[in-house]
Amino acid sequence: MRLRIRTKLIASFMVIVLLMIVLAFYVVVVSRKTLQESVGKSSIFLADETMTRIDQSIYLRLEDLQRQTKDLLLQKTVLGSNAASESLSDVNNDLSNDLKETFIQFYERKYGIRIFAEILVTDEYGATIAQTGSSTDYKQDDKEWWQAARASGFSVSDVAYDERTGIHGIVMGIRIDDEEGNFIGVMKAVVASDDIIREAETATTEYETTAVRLMTTDGRVIYGTKAYAFLEDVSGEEFFEQIEGSSGYFVAKGRGRERLFSYARSKGYKSYAGFGWILVVGHDTREVLRPALVLTNRIVTASIISILFGVLAAFFISRSISKPVVEVRNAAEELARGNLDKRVAVTSSDEIGELADSFNEMAGKLSESYTGLEEKVRERTEELEKANLQLQVQIIERKKAAAEIRKLNEELEQRVSQRTAELVTVNKELEAFSYSVSHDLRAPLRAIDGFSRMLEEDYVGKIDGEGRRRLKVIQDSTQDMGKLIDNLLEFSRMGRKELKTWRIDMDCLAREVGEELRLSIPERKVELKIKQLPPAFGDRAMIREVFANLLSNAFKFTRPRDKALVEILGWVEGKEATYSVTDNGVGFDMRYREKLFQVFQRLHGATEFPGTGIGLALVQRIIQRHGGRVWAESKLDKGTTFYFTLANEKEKVDG
Amino acid sequence: MDEKNVAENAVEILLVEDNPRDAELTLRALKKSNLANKVYVVEDGEKALNYIFANGDYAHRNMAHAPKVILLDLKLPKVDGLEVLRKIKADERTRTIPVVVLTSSREERDMVESYKLGVNSYIVKPVDFDKFLDSVGELGLYWLLLNQRPA
Numbered sequence: 001m002r003l004r005i006r007t008k009l010i011a012s013f014m015v016i017v018l019l020m021i022v023l024a025f026y027v028v029v030v031s032r033k034t035l036q037e038s039v040g041k042s043s044i045f046l047a048d049e050t051m052t053r054i055d056q057s058i059y060l061r062l063e064d065l066q067r068q069t070k071d072l073l074l075q076k077t078v079l080g081s082n083a084a085s086e087s088l089s090d091v092n093n094d095l096s097n098d099l100k101e102t103f104i105q106f107y108e109r110k111y112g113i114r115i116f117a118e119i120l121v122t123d124e125y126g127a128t129i130a131q132t133g134s135s136t137d138y139k140q141d142d143k144e145w146w147q148a149a150r151a152s153g154f155s156v157s158d159v160a161y162d163e164r165t166g167i168h169g170i171v172m173g174i175r176i177d178d179e180e181g182n183f184i185g186v187m188k189a190v191v192a193s194d195d196i197i198r199e200a201e202t203a204t205t206e207y208e209t210t211a212v213r214l215m216t217t218d219g220r221v222i223y224g225t226k227a228y229a230f231l232e233d234v235s236g237e238e239f240f241e242q243i244e245g246s247s248g249y250f251v252a253k254g255r256g257r258e259r260l261f262s263y264a265r266s267k268g269y270k271s272y273a274g275f276g277w278i279l280v281v282g283h284d285t286r287e288v289l290r291p292a293l294v295l296t297n298r299i300v301t302a303s304i305i306s307i308l309f310g311v312l313a314a315f316f317i318s319r320s321i322s323k324p325v326v327e328v329r330n331a332a333e334e335l336a337r338g339n340l341d342k343r344v345a346v347t348s349s350d351e352i353g354e355l356a357d358s359f360n361e362m363a364g365k366l367s368e369s370y371t372g373l374e375e376k377v378r379e380r381t382e383e384l385e386k387a388n389l390q391l392q393v394q395i396i397e398r399k400k401a402a403a404e405i406r407k408l409n410e411e412l413e414q415r416v417s418q419r420t421a422e423l424v425t426v427n428k429e430l431e432a433f434s435y436s437v438s439h440d441l442r443a444p445l446r447a448i449d450g451f452s453r454m455l456e457e458d459y460v461g462k463i464d465g466e467g468r469r470r471l472k473v474i475q476d477s478t479q480d481m482g483k484l485i486d487n488l489l490e491f492s493r494m495g496r497k498e499l500k501t502w503r504i505d506m507d508c509l510a511r512e513v514g515e516e517l518r519l520s521i522p523e524r525k526v527e528l529k530i531k532q533l534p535p536a537f538g539d540r541a542m543i544r545e546v547f548a549n550l551l552s553n554a555f556k557f558t559r560p561r562d563k564a565l566v567e568i569l570g571w572v573e574g575k576e577a578t579y580s581v582t583d584n585g586v587g588f589d590m591r592y593r594e595k596l597f598q599v600f601q602r603l604h605g606a607t608e609f610p611g612t613g614i615g616l617a618l619v620q621r622i623i624q625r626h627g628g629r630v631w632a633e634s635k636l637d638k639g640t641t642f643y644f645t646l647a648n649e650k651e652k653v654d655g
Numbered sequence: 656m657d658e659k660n661v662a663e664n665a666v667e668i669l670l671v672e673d674n675p676r677d678a679e680l681t682l683r684a685l686k687k688s689n690l691a692n693k694v695y696v697v698e699d700g701e702k703a704l705n706y707i708f709a710n711g712d713y714a715h716r717n718m719a720h721a722p723k724v725i726l727l728d729l730k731l732p733k734v735d736g737l738e739v740l741r742k743i744k745a746d747e748r749t750r751t752i753p754v755v756v757l758t759s760s761r762e763e764r765d766m767v768e769s770y771k772l773g774v775n776s777y778i779v780k781p782v783d784f785d786k787f788l789d790s791v792g793e794l795g796l797y798w799l800l801l802n803q804r805p806a
Contacts, residue, residue: 481782
């Protein structure tokens with residue numbers, strides 16, 4: 001998502017303000033709750049205290065009554081009644097008067113209100129023996145208060161309307177004991193509710209909306225600061241349902257408003273257990289929580305102000321940041337469009353100012369380098385164009401040259417095929433020639449030899465010595481001619497024969513040839529040394545011919561030696577094997593070494609060392625056909641060494 | 656040379672040789688081994704075939720009287736030696752007649768071809784007369800006296 005700086009800044013400000021507002025409302029909620037708690041608790045305290053006072057006042061009345069039971073007159077009257085075991089027909093006796101006088105009227109005078117509405121005294125049988133009001137019932141022992149008082153010392157009944165006195169009040173029953181603590185009678189008193197209400201009236205607060213309500217445990221109103229009907233049932237109201245346990249506070253609707261209610265239940269006082277009355281103190285929350293409301297209002301106001309201020313600040317700050325940035329951007333765009341003179345006018349000395357300065361510097365350098373660059377580009381373009389032109393010229397030349405080469409090649413190929421054809425023809429002719437030489441040249445020779453022999457045999461007596469010598473010359477010449485033809489044919493055949501290349505055990509081959517040669521001239525004593533020759537690749541039959549020629553030469557030219565020595569060596573260098581055949585024969589003059597391998601060239605006399613002059617030419621031809629070299633080193637009268645090389649590995653031989 | 660030839664049916668050696676000097680030398684060599692009077696000489700391939708298969712000039716001949724051995728030169732007028740050899744060896748009736756090629760050619764080609772066609776021997780005529788005498792004498796003795804063949 002792409003956002004402008006301004007938007008981003010405003011958004012961040014808003015986030016901060018929002019956080020502040022959330023915090024403020026949290027404070028408001030907490031303070032409201034705290035305030036509510038504090039008011040609620042103090043109201044509970046008030047209710048509890050008031051309730052205790054009410055219980056205390058009820059207990060005080062009980063105490064007053066108990067004290068009254070010890071009154072001498074009362075004791076005497078009760079005991080008298082018990083002793084008489086008959087009821088007093090007239091209760092308008094001294095006791096009644098005394099009670100009326102000293103008790104009811106005394107309190108009326110003391111508090112200004114009527115506290116005890118009626119006092120009634122019975123003997124141990126329940127018979128009324130004194131009363132302050134008019135009495136209709138003679139026997140009281142069937143009454144609840146009577147039985148309860150006799151059983152447990154006293155009894156207190158919940159507030160109710162007393163028909164006899166015509167007031168709302170509490171009925172108290174007090175057991176009357178004699179000095180030994182024996183039950184002698186019961187005293188009844190009706191305590192007016194006004195006395196109790198008086199205590200409730202003391203429950204006041206500083207709040208205007210405070211309302212106090214005293215209720216019986218089942219929800220009937222005994223007292224209220226607002227208008228109420230006595231013993232009006234309010235248990236159906238909303239707030240009443242929330243009263244639980246001995247005390248507490250809560251917020252509920254009351255009188256159409258939201259109110260904070262605190263309540264406390266009567267716990268009794270000393271031996272008086274209490275009725276479980278409930279005192280409720282209510283306030284309008286609007287009033288009691290006003291400080292919190294004020295705080296809320298202030299916070300809301302402050303929040304609104306800070307939001308406005310924040311937005312404005314964000315707007316202006318972003319404006320102050322983005323404006324120069326936008327300017328730089330616009331300048332950069334213009335720069336990109338090619339206006340290299342564009343500069344930014346920013347005067348601020350913060351990072352934005354530095355940015356602008358850097359931008360201006362960059363633009364300046366760009367402009368400078370661009371100018372330089374344009375110059376260079378122009379120069380280079382010119383150079384390139386020149387070079388291009390040269391290159392095109394070269395390309396044309398190359399093409400021309402290539403075409404020429406192609407043409408020459410074609411011509412060459414044509415010539416080669418022409419030559420090849422010619423060579424094939426020549427070769428065929430040569431073949432035919434050698435065939436006829438082989439066949440036809442020999443026939444006349446045979447005839448010459450044969451017929452001269454026949455002449456010799458058949459005309460034995462008619463030919464003299466000289467004649468026989470001459471016949472012999474004819475015969476010898478014929479022999480020579482025969483050999484010559486054979487060798488020449490062999491030589492020509494070697495040139496044409498197909499090479500059959502195999503791995504040759506050179507050591508074995510040399511020994512084989514040497515042995516054969518030795519057997520063919522048993523009269524020669526020659527020491528032949530062969531030193532473990534490396535194998536080679538070639539045509540075995542042809543290489544055999546090489547060894548045969550070189551060895552027979554070595555044997556031939558060592559004939560004058562008493563101790564003829566022939567040695568064959570071999571070694572490998574790289575892919576090439578070299579072999580040497582050394583003799584200690586007559587040797588030759590190195591000046592003539594060029595002629596050595598030529599056909600019919602002989603370096604020695606035919607009578608001394610007979611030969612056709614073809615052997616070495618044949619050797620050379622064979623070795624050359626194998627792709628090898630052959631050469632000789634010699635010293636006159638010392639001996640000769642022939643060297644030849646062959647491939648030591650298969651691929652080098654191609655025939 | 657016909658006058659020198661023996662009766663056609665008593666021939667033991669048929670010599671096919673166009674060169675009269677070689678033929679004379681051969682005859683002399685055979686003579687030395689006392690075999691000359693049983694030799695019949697023809698000077699070209701055609702005559703040789705006519706003689707063997709009793710055709711043409713030799714139509715009167717009985718083919719059953721085959722020579723004991725045929726000495727055959729390769730280079731012959733009209734029909735050459737290899738052709739004569741092929742025809743002899745291709746025919747049931749003549750296949751068993753031993754044929755010895757007696758030639759000046761040392762060419763391997765000729766030798767291989769002759770053996771392929773079923774020649775019984777291949778002898779190169781030596782230039783040296785002594786050797787020639789020995790060779791011819793030995794082959795005559797061998798094929799006429801030592802060699803046995805089915806009747």
